[in-house]
Amino acid sequence: MKGLYTALMCSFDESGNINEKGLREIVRQNIDVQQVDGLYVNGSTGENFLISKEQKKQIFDIVKNEAGDDVKLIAQVGALNLDEAVELAKYATELGYNAISAVTPFYYKFDFDEIKDYYNTILDSVDNNLIIYSIPALTGVNMNLEQFGELFKNDKVIGVKFTALDFFLLERIRHAYPDKLIYSGFDEMLLSASVLNVDGAIGSTFNVNGQRARQIFELAQKGQIDEARDVQKATNDLIAEILDNGLYPTIKEILKHQGIDAGYCRKPMKSLNSEGVKKAKEIAEKHLK
Numbered sequence: 022m023k024g025l026y027t028a029l030m031c032s033f034d035e036s037g038n039i040n041e042k043g044l045r046e047i048v049r050q051n052i053d054v055q056q057v058d059g060l061y062v063n064g065s066t067g068e069n070f071l072i073s074k075e076q077k078k079q080i081f082d083i084v085k086n087e088a089g090d091d092v093k094l095i096a097q098v099g100a101l102n103l104d105e106a107v108e109l110a111k112y113a114t115e116l117g118y119n120a121i122s123a124v125t126p127f128y129y130k131f132d133f134d135e136i137k138d139y140y141n142t143i144l145d146s147v148d149n150n151l152i153i154y155s156i157p158a159l160t161g162v163n164m165n166l167e168q169f170g171e172l173f174k175n176d177k178v179i180g181v182k183f184t185a186l187d188f189f190l191l192e193r194i195r196h197a198y199p200d201k202l203i204y205s206g207f208d209e210m211l212l213s214a215s216v217l218n219v220d221g222a223i224g225s226t227f228n229v230n231g232q233r234a235r236q237i238f239e240l241a242q243k244g245q246i247d248e249a250r251d252v253q254k255a256t257n258d259l260i261a262e263i264l265d266n267g268l269y270p271t272i273k274e275i276l277k278h279q280g281i282d283a284g285y286c287r288k289p290m291k292s293l294n295s296e297g298v299k300k301a302k303e304i305a306e307k308h309l310k
């Protein structure tokens with residue numbers, strides 16, 4: 022399960038329905054062109070928290086059907102409704118997803134016992150392994166080293182997707198749990214995370230910049246830090262402009278510019294106006310030639 026995973030975008034039509042053709046094209050682009058090792062399905066980038074349970078299942082179906090066994094698949098099933106998370110975990114496992122992942126429960130201030138019970142409840146319901154999805158900036162949930170250790174006591178918790186700025190904690194987790202998988206979550210910090218010996222990365226910008234992500238990761242593994250830094254710099258020039266123009270809608274527009282039917286974002290997320298679309302094309306032409 023090590024390696025680089027695209028946090029998969031989903032294509033929606035203007036009314037917010039899944040655009041199956043577009044989603045299949047995004048899957049193929051990631052496998053055939055970006056050549057990532059796997060896909061992380063229904064994460065933040067997939068606009069998971071804006072869609073219904075039935076749409077989540079539909080996306081799991083389409084992605085598995087298109088990808089087959091070409092790459093590894095991780096299904097993000099986390100939901101505030103624990104029954105829904107369990108149902109989705111079972112669904113994705115039956116489809117053959119290689120692992121499940123669940124965001125830490127958010128919105129209410131759950132204590133750690135509640136968080137632990139959430140993960141154990143999901144895992145007790147399926148014969149599959151789980152990757153914790155930790156993204157404190159969006160969830161407000163900050164777990165410490167001991168709490169990660171407590172969750173890792175369940176052998177089916179095989180790792181963490183670490184989308185956080187606290188690299189002191191990242192180093193401590195790496196050191197304390199060498200056998201657990203750590204995936205770096207912030208694409209702009211991939212080199213720094215790779216130097217700390219993460220096992221892989223999961224990123225939104227890999228939809229359009231996966232090849233550079235691989236260069237960074239592999240150069241760092243070989244100790245070629247100067248070369249890796251150059252590629253990270255080129256990557257960050259791209260990411261800075263994407264963030265400035267609007268993260269997910271800009272990635273969609275770049276995909277469209279490359280001939281992929283990436284569609285619209287789900288409301289209340291807005292799609293780009295004509296100026297934003299023009300800027301996205303400029304970003305693609307400047308940074309992704």
Ligand code: NGF
Nearest residue numbers: 028064065066184206207208223224225
């Ligand atoms: O989009 C976010 C929100 N983070 C992603 C990634 O960690 C999310 C990251 O690639 C993800 O994996 C998922 O879709 O579940 C950033 O978009 C990127 O580094 C630009 O900041 O923080």
